[in-house]
Amino acid sequence: MTISTLTFTPKSYLGWGALEHLVLEVKKYSPSKILVVTDPIIEKIGVIDRVSLRLKEHGFEVDVYTDIVPEPPLEVGEKLVRYTREGKYTMVIGVGGGSALDLAKLAAVLATQEGSVASYLNLTGTRKIEQKGLPKILIPTTSGTGSEVTNISVLSLDSTKDVITHDYLLADVAIIDPELTVSLPPRATASTGIDALTHAVEAYVSVNASPITDGLALKAIRLISRSLRKAVANGYDKEARIDMSNGSYMAGLAFFNAGVAGVHALSYPLGGQFHISHGESNAVLLPYVMGYIRKSCTKQMADLLNALVGKSGNLPEEEASYKCVDELQKLVKEVGIPNTLREFNIPVTALESLTKDGIKQKRLLARSPFPLCQDDIRKIYKAAFDGVLTEPEEKKISV
Secondary structure: OOOOOOOOOOEEEEOOOHHHHHHHHHHOOOOOOEEEEOOHHHHHOOHHHHHHHHHHHOOOOEEEEOOOOOOOEHHHHHHHHHHHHHHOOOEEEEEEOHHHHHHHHHHHHHOOOOOOOHHHOOOOOOOOOOOOOOOEEEEEOOOOOOHHHOOEEEEEOOOOEEEEEOHHHOOOEEEEOHHHHOOOOHHHHHHHHHHHHHHHHHHHHOOOOOHHHHHHHHHHHHHHHHHHHHHHHOOOOHHHHHHHHHHHHHHHHHHHHHOOOHHHHHHHHHHHHHOOOHHHHHHHHHHHHHHHHHHHOHHHHHHHHHHHHOOOOOOOHHHHHHHHHHHHHHHHHHOOOOOOOHHHOOOHHHHHHHHHHHOOOHHHHOOOOOOOOHHHHHHHHHHHHHOOOOOOOHHHOOO
């Protein structure tokens, strides 16, 4: 009998207006000094005032840190951790997209550890996290990254990305309020939405999938596929924003417990080398990776098709798996994200360096239902560059 191990954030609030629970949760920790980590855009549009002002009204000392950039480099993480240590904060609240939330988790945990951020990196670090760190509350303003329910913090290096991962990075409280996402621009809504979809898709075909993660993933895909186009077209569509928040949350739980694989492994070098956003990196690669591994998971792909478009009839699994790839590519295109690496102005000469960095992501690649070697990765990048779906040689398929 297979045993599944599942981990979840201790407490989550979900729903329109969920931010109202913030003060109640903060009071439980009686913090003497709170650091709110966010990015300049979130501060500019007034979301942070809704957080910091209500905390100050209840007598809490609050500082706001905004020296955050998308796809944050290691140096940004190092600077924030130093700032948190020196400021003697006793709670961290992250507000924003995945970058802000990842850095808030990092600051909260490493504030009470010794050593640099670099020394805790997955690929090259030598230190282990030993203390839980400061209490942390995470409040996403996008529907996509799932950072509010995962134990991972992602940082950009010179040509790729690496992570710090530990269960201490899990939020103590996650507050998912779709009302905070209505001001997200269409392009960011699209890219973060496809990011969430990718989480669910990869979790469903992961070698570590379980009945629980399968249920979360399929429901997430149904919610996202029916609402993403609406949310992109009209950010103030309340029902679409609610669907996207719920779908993103469930996709986050699914991929945190089952894992993501080839799409994310190959997207890391795109972000590292060309600073393409994580969501768009996933989006452009999603149909090409899934098309390449299709024969190793035709049954799951047929299930994914039903979740994407509703009941697809009695199509044979093989035909349904092909149609699933087509639907993924269609959705990416319809929400306005380029379908090829060429459209992102990535030169063909970069495919080899992308391949060399992609194969390094062993942690992610290990979850793929089809083992991807360096030659496979090279072929997928070339397919994504040319805009032509490809598959491996028949003899390599393992069902």
